[in-house]
Amino acid sequence: MIDAAMKPDTERLLELIAGLCRELRPGQPVPALTLNSELERDAELDSLARAELLVRIEAAFGVRLPQRLIGEAQTPRDFLRALATADSQALPVPESAPMLATGVTGTGEPAPDLLATLTEVLAWHAQKQPERLHLILLDEDGAEQRLGYGELLQRSRAVAAGLQARDIVPGDAVALMLPTGLAFFPCFLGILLAGAVPVPIYPPARPSQLEDHLRRHAAILDNAGARLLIASGEVALPAGLLRGLVAGLRGVVLADDLLACSASPTEEPAAGKDLALLQYTSGSTGNPKGVTLTHAQLLANIRAMARAAQVGPDDVFVSWLPLYHDMGLICAWLSCLVYAIPFVVMSPLRFLAAPQRWLQAIHDYRGTLSGAPNFAYELCLRRVPEELLSKLDLSGWRIAFNGAEPVNPGTMERFAARFAACGLDGQALAPVYGLAECAVGLAFTPQRGLQVDRIExxxxxxxxxxxxxxxxxxxxxxxxxxxxxxxxxxxxxxxxxxxxxxxxxxxxxxxxxxxxxxxxxxxxxxxxxxxxxxxxxxxxxxxxxxxxxxxxxxSKDIVIKAGRNIYPQEVEEAVGRIAGVRPGCVAVFGSPDPASGTERLVVAAETRLTEAAALAALRQAIQDQVVELLGLPADEIWLSAQRIVLKTSSGKVRRAASRALFEQGLSEAKPRAAWLQLARVFLAGALPRFRRLVTLVSERLAGAWAVTAFSLLALPVWLGVALTRQPASAWRLLHHAARLWLALAGIKHEIVDQSGPATANARLLVANHASYLDGLVLIAALPAPGWRFVAKRELIRNFWSRVLLQKLGCEFVERFDLQQGLADAERLSEAAQHGHRLAVFPEGTFTRAPGLRPFHMGAFVTAARAGLALQPVALAGTRDRLRDGHWLPRRGTVRVTLGPVLDPGPLPGSEWERALVLRDAARATILAGCGEPDLQR
Missing domain, CATH: 2.30.38.10 (Luciferase; Domain 3)
Known part of the structure; x- marks a missing residue:
């Protein structure tokens, strides 16, 4: 029921929609619209038309409405509800932002070419020019939010710490489902600072395609092996459903929660060869594929584009391009990050709602670099008011990129002609070509304007x-x-x-x-x-x-018919101009003919017409246009009032998906209510979620049992060790107790012995350190009488650890007092020469993140000085069984690899040189056996 007070608003709203329909399809009957009519199906309003509708509603009712309605509103009732809660006192949309403050341009220093990673670039800027303005975000109201390099690094480090607290380790894939906002930038860089790999994906925009969106994203996340998904509060619910569809996805975290982290992250150094981005293709010609790009590849492409564009310190980049696509992410933002160019960015929805805002921002901020796909230039031609031209100054816009979709020469010619009145130089128009497989840019137009080839x-x-x-x-x-x-x-x-x-x-x-x-x-x-x-x-x-x-x-879109190559784009544009066809809703593709085995030329078009006579006339008009253009007819003309032309998130026609719909004999891609789509996705993920819950509960119970078993064994074993008189006896008791506990905890230990007969000669043992389990695993794996561990002196302060370790004959060393540390080293050397076998963890400590840390030289200098044989031992799997910060062990297998014994006796050189040789040889053996990356770079 409609409240009587709302009836005038209802009538005005429906008349606004009807008026827009009349403008879009002159001469066509306007459908009878109600509050429950589907804007897309009944009124035939695509996203661009809904953007225009939003602007008209705001102007007619004198209110501000959320720009997300462009994608979310499905019926007029959705707009009416938004009107009921809108601020009637809101000011009109500002059409001009304040001029850029002084000091923003002309003072930035680009990052040196010798920097090998994006994280090094960020750190360099934050150290050299922390107050330098990096970006200006124009929010929904046109207000500015500014961010400098120093603050960007600080926020990025908070995100990195938050990710590490959630068990993200180097090499993990972390997905980003964030709209254009300040949170995106530190979240992306925070992932890199944590050593992980960002996977940008687009947030759901249209409820009518929610299920398709989630299923496509589930396939992306599953392929990427994403461990975590960072989302905004607006999409938390649908994002959470992805966890049920993706087995490896451990959870969804809000960007605000990561930014609120106050801990300091563990530094994870990266190299140029390390993976820096998984960029998934849009899937316009097939299933999305994840393009792997390293730091070196991204920086190489950014630097090549900058040289071609002759980027300088006075440049300003203005963009509304989505940050989850390579053109907006790499060409726009990351290029500005590297070259210290001010980056003025707004949401794509803000541009769609009023395309003049893009040009206005170029005017206001003296933008020199900006670009977009062809449709954006066409939109500016249709939607930028004539009266605004005299107020725009585009004379500083020196490069206007046009890429990411086919460039229409007519569009660019008209754009240059119309906006020449605003000072736009025709030579600024720059059609470009690139693809995700090349990072983004591959071919670049010199500043000479549009060049069109007319061919037979x-x-x-x-x-x-x-x-x-x-x-x-x-x-x-x-x-x-x-x-x-x-x-x-x-x-x-x-x-x-x-x-x-x-x-x-x-x-x-x-x-x-x-x-x-x-x-x-x-x-x-x-x-x-x-x-x-x-x-x-x-x-x-x-x-x-x-x-x-x-x-x-x-290549996948070209149709071969009668020995001729037919290019769908040209036919789609021509058919889309026919009255009765929904503009932009035409797909041309080839489909095998089951009868003849040849390829059929199919034209699929959406229309509101339903009467047989009108459809027959439209079909004939389309056929006449195809024959006039190609000289041959289409084999099939598929008309529907429903959604049969599917598109990617960037608006590209998914011809392969539309062809699949045609070949399946379906009459439409039926839209479902958002609640029904969410329910279907939830049910599809229910069984996987249940299985993961069972696995999680099983793991937690097993971990709790392992802790219980440890508690039951701890006191008797400690008393037994305390009563022994010889370290060998204490070792034997602990050896058997450790094996018993590992068996009870479900942790199987495997021993790989590569040491040979020289094992008995070894007096020093060096092993990697990854977990609190390492000591127990070594005690269980190494035979009695065993080794004496070298432990940090702080452990003496605890009564329980002091008694246990002293009975084992452990040697304690000082880590912080240099003089005492040197004395301890001498003492260890003497102990080894007197026949004691010492076990050392040369990393000194461990962290939750995988990787072999740099070695301290003490054990290797001791071996080189005294001529002692050294045994390298690699531990694999202990970090996964009990990671730092966790207290419930996990079942599984650990492997202990006893490497070849190293004898320093025959090595040439000084004592220090022999120690370095021993260290490098031991490190190589341990790296080969531990299965973790080398953090010594």
Whole structure:
């Protein structure tokens, strides 16, 4: 029921929607709309049209509405509810932000090229110019939030500490499902500071596609092996459901909780070869694939793009691009991070709601660098008010990138013409080409403006030859030059056999360069298709002419019909202009004909028309357009009032998914209510969640039993050791007790003996240190009479540990008093020469994160000085069985590898040089046996 007081608002709202429908489809009947009508299905309003509707509602009612309604609102009733709670006193949307403060431009210093990782870049900026402004976030109201390098590092360290407190270790994948906001930046860098790998994914935007969104993301997270998902409060519920669908996902954490962490993180040094990003492709032509990119590859691509763009200290980058896509993440933000360029960023929804805000920000902040996909330039042509042109100054915009989707030459020509009145230089227009497999950028247009190649249609479609068309050719193909390869990169075009083609011959585009990915994450089938004799296949068709790159289409999308190559994009654009067809909701693809075995040309289009006569007329109009354009008809024209043209998060047509819908004989991709989609996802994950719960409870019970068994054994064993008179007797008792407890705890220990007959000669034992279990495992694995552990002197202060360790004959050393430490070293050397066998953990301590830490030199100097044989021992698995900060052991296997005994006697050189040789040899043996990374870099 509608409250009587709300009835006028209801009528005004429905009339606004009807008026927008009339504008979008002039001459077409307007559907009878109610508060429960589907905006997408009944009113045929896509996300761009809903953005326009939001602006009109705000203007008509004098209120501010949340921009998330662009994606979330499904019916007019959703807008009406938002109106009921909106602030009627809210000010209109500000169309101009304050001018950039002084000191923001012209003073930044780019990070030196010698820095090998993004974390080094961040630390360098924070140390050299901590107050330097890094970014300005324009929120929903246009207000500024600023962040400098020093504060960015501080927040990133808080996130790293929060991740480490949640058992994230180096190498773990951590997913980011965050909208554009201040939390994204420290969360991304905090993941890197923790030694983990960020996996950006897009937040759910449209309730009608929630289930599809979650299932696609579940496949991404499962492939990535993500251990944790960082989300915002707005998406906590759907994000939590992903845990039931992804076996390895241990939990979901809110970004605000990580930022609130006050602990200091453990430093996790990274190298250029380390993985820095898993960038999942959009899936416009298939299932998403995780592109692996290292620190070195990201920095190589960023530096190459900066050289091509001649980036300088006076540049300012303005962006609304999503941060979960490579163009917004790498080309925009990370490039600004490296080169200390002020980064002005707003939400994509803020841009969609009012495209002039993008241009206004370029004006207000004197932006010099900015870019977007082609649709954004088209949107500015349609939606930026004419009266605003006289108020915009775009003369400082020196590079206007156009990439991430096919560049329409008509769009760019009209954009240059219209905004020339604002001072826009036509030479600033820069079509570019890139792909995630190259980090982001591959080809870049020099500052010379738009260059369009007009070629003969017949020769190109049948022979793949890009022959320049005659000036009077009425129907040429037009392709935009996307520039030349970046410095250090190479392009080539090959035919089906892999042979390189000459200029102006179309074929598959391949590349190589310093940022070329090593492959897709855990996807050997896709990797087999990616590489060809050291080159990477882009999946695109193209030709080269005069050193310029011309893209012609995606290889998987091109339809081969009657010996001709048909390019879907061109047909989709033409059909989308026909009255009765929903703009942007056309997909053209090839589908095998079951009867003839040949490929059919299928045109799928969404329409509101339902009457048979109207549909027949529309079908004929589409066929006429296809014949006029291609010279041959479509085999199938699939019309529907429902959603049959599926799209990616960035708005690209998913032709493969639409083809699958067609071939399955489905009439539509049926939208379901959000609650029903959430319920289906919840039920799909219920069984996995139950299994994980059973496993968790089992592990906790087993851990509790292990602690109980330890408690029952501890006092009798301690009393037994206290009553012994000889260290050998104490060792035997502990040896048997340790074996008994390990068996009761479900921890199996394996011994790999590589030492040979020289074991008996060893007087010093060195082992890696990973857990509180290490001492027990060594005692259980090594035979009596055993070894004397070298322990820190602080343990003497505790009565229970002092008695136990003294009875074992342990030697205690001082860690903090230098003079006492030297005296202890001499004492240990004498003890070893007198026949005592000493066991040392040369790392000195352990942490929860895996990795072999640097070795202290004491044991190796002692061995070199006294000529004592040294036994390296590698412990594997103890950290997983009982990690630092945990008190419940886990069942499993630990392995003890006794390495070859090292004899310093025949080694040449000084005492110190022999000690270094011993250390390096022991470290190599332990690294090979412990299965953990080397942290000594």
């Amino acid at each position: 249609r017949a020769a190109f479609s049948t022979l793949g030859q890009a022959i320049p068309a005659a000036p009077d050719d009425p129907n040429p193909l037009r392709f935009v030059a996307c520039g030349q390869p970046l410095p250090g990169y190479e392009l080539r075009v090959v035919d089906a056999s892999g042979a390189e083609l000459p200029e102006r011959r179309e074929g598959r585009l391949q590349f190589r360069g310093p940022s070329a990915t090593a492959g897709y994450w855990r996807n050997p089938q896709a990797n087999a298709q990616l590489f060809c004799d050291g080159w990477l296949d882009t999946g695109d068709y193209a030709y080269l002419a005069g050193g310029e790159l011309y893209l012609t289409g995606r």
